[in-house]
Amino acid sequence: MRVCLIAEGSYPYVAGGVSSWIHTLMTSMPDTEFVIFAIAAQRKQQGKFKYTLPPNLVRVHEVFLDAHLEEQAKWGKRYNLSPSQKKDLYALVSGDENVNWENLFQLIRSKQFQNVGEFLSSKDYYDIIQYLAKTKYSQVPYTELFWTVSSMILPLFLIIRGEIPEADLYHAVSTGYAGVVGALAKVVHKKPLLLTEHGIYSREREEEIIKANWVKGYFKDLWINYFYTLSSSIYSLSDEVITLFGRNKEIEIELGCDEQKIRIIPNGIEVSDYANVVRTLPEDRIRIGAIVRVVPIKDIKMMIQMFALVEQKLPTAELFIMGPAEEDSEYYDECIQLAEALGIRNIRFTGMVQIKDYLGNLDILLLSSISEGQPLAILEGFACAKPFVCTNVGGCRELIEGRDDLYGPAGFVVPVMQHYEEMASYVLKLCEDHQLRKVMGQNGFNRVSHLYKRSAFIDGYKELYAKLGGAEKWQVSGSNYASSIVKKG
Template identity: 25%
Template structure:
């Protein structure tokens, strides 16, 4: 491959020990892309004040041949709604200064999300004369911008060299804007790292976590944000336990809705049936996944959730909502069940069906293995080569 060094621009990126997990799917992808390059540089600009709001502290770090930077810059939320070009200019200046200061040399830019990272990448393309690939991950945001025929999005897509979309159904919507040729848009899903999920029996996993073997365990992990829909899951469990008392729902992850969700659990008297366990460190991810009977993702919006592939790769049935690329992956009742978002009663019914059904875990696992990052990064490299 002619590329030596890759520059990645992304809106968010995890810290060194993954206690800040926003953009974790980008980091997992990078871990497998790195073998194709001499160096990968990741730049994720952070506006002053954001670390305080997120309760994080982000510092540059290196793993193997990957170098991660979090340059600080001045910005205002006002620019998100008005004069958005100012936002792009501020990020571009911040990134350009870092590139010159660190003397970074790169042959290709891969931006995650069209805005602002993709728009910034186009400015880098003009300056450094390198090709740009943009992966668009969003769901609701993308539809809003397409409906508005957002010129900033369209101009960014016109000027980049390739677009990666994580689900198929949205590609015609982008083409229908009339200015982006279909041949520059590629469908590449997200993936998962099987090495993070070393097999362990359900009994051993439950013993490690102090969970009873006679329970039916429903598991969810993700950021505690509105779009992840954990409040609908809690309501669904409230319906489930009306007919069976052996169900325990484990919700892993941290975020601003923790107190609100805990209050919901308390109000419904579900303290014995729903537990918020907080941030799940990497070394416990496989234990929680293998301890459960079914994994549930009640999201209101998704691109193509990494945790879905992790679930399938561990041979666990997946119950999720019909958002983003989920229906394109859960193509058979042999792998899981899907429901409309924001419908707790239907979600409860699907959970009950999933808990009663006899699943072929090896069949699910074989299907999930198609989506390892090792396989998915080959598709990404193919896109790089085409440009």
């Protein structure tokens, strides 16, 4: 069986989180062939993989959202679109109605759309934007609206017109662009479609856009509605939808996903993999850690502000922020400057490290994200019996406090964004109480040992793949799997 995993902004370019989940899934199923449809922001990422690709990964198909910059076109063509085609295109850009995705895919992949840029320079497109301007954006400069909508849909149209690798089963690991590709694959190749939603993609984009400087205030709703519209494609066309915890399921239903499609398969790890993680340093100070990428959605600045308060009360405390910083170098620089401005002395940005080399010596772990799914970082910390203080995002409360289980709290949960004083108070409470750290760490260990096993997570997907994907044998050209990797712009 061959499975095409569709990933946006994660594997194989970014380490940790969803990427780790994908890598674990593939390496745990050596008898299944995988293709990765990798969607990345910029062509400069081409071939820059953070992972050693497993032998059963037979192809990486790379697509870049900045490829539209190469499109050139003449102005003024008339496509003579039908009323239903105009309706779907308007629904896509306005967010006012449901899109008939199968009809839209057929239109965009048709011969009349051979040059996407040409359509966006056509009289038909001008008519759609003019109607949008009159009905919803009459007070906005028309040229700004025109170029904003063009920048939204041009990358999408190019993806829709692109190649879709053949497989027995398509498995998107988010909605958004990845979800649209999954929906397109089902329509083009008539194969089953599975969605795993770790965090709620459309909600995450909404949070980013609200805070973003690159989107003018009067266009924020336009962008937000657009991402919700993209998510509707795979909600409507998927055969099954997997999420990681109960609250995510509730949100998916609110967003229009059929409840009958949804089932829960939590993340999982094997605690035995962490059996050799031990303390190697003396307990002469409190060491606090965060397994996290240094990017805005992880709200590292809140963590830094929190630690400034902790260090004032406990000057020997140390904070280790363990994860890649190159993904958003500007944000990383801002974090460094903030730490310096606050006079923090005992903070270390380690970059990518072997987490197991650090976990044994840490006393408390943190997560300050604005949005999450079900963080593997918390499961890893629990496997080493470490208590957590984290924000109330995704499945974090369920992990920390349990969901109708008897294991007890494994840390503390605080509201999201700017609650660094509350987070600091809980961290200090743990710093001052060795027995509390021990009890909460053990509660986390017991919870992950019994409820979040990697074997259960893998078995759940093996069952789904067997049910949906069949068992056709594929032939890979060449003697080495790496020879079949395709790099596509």
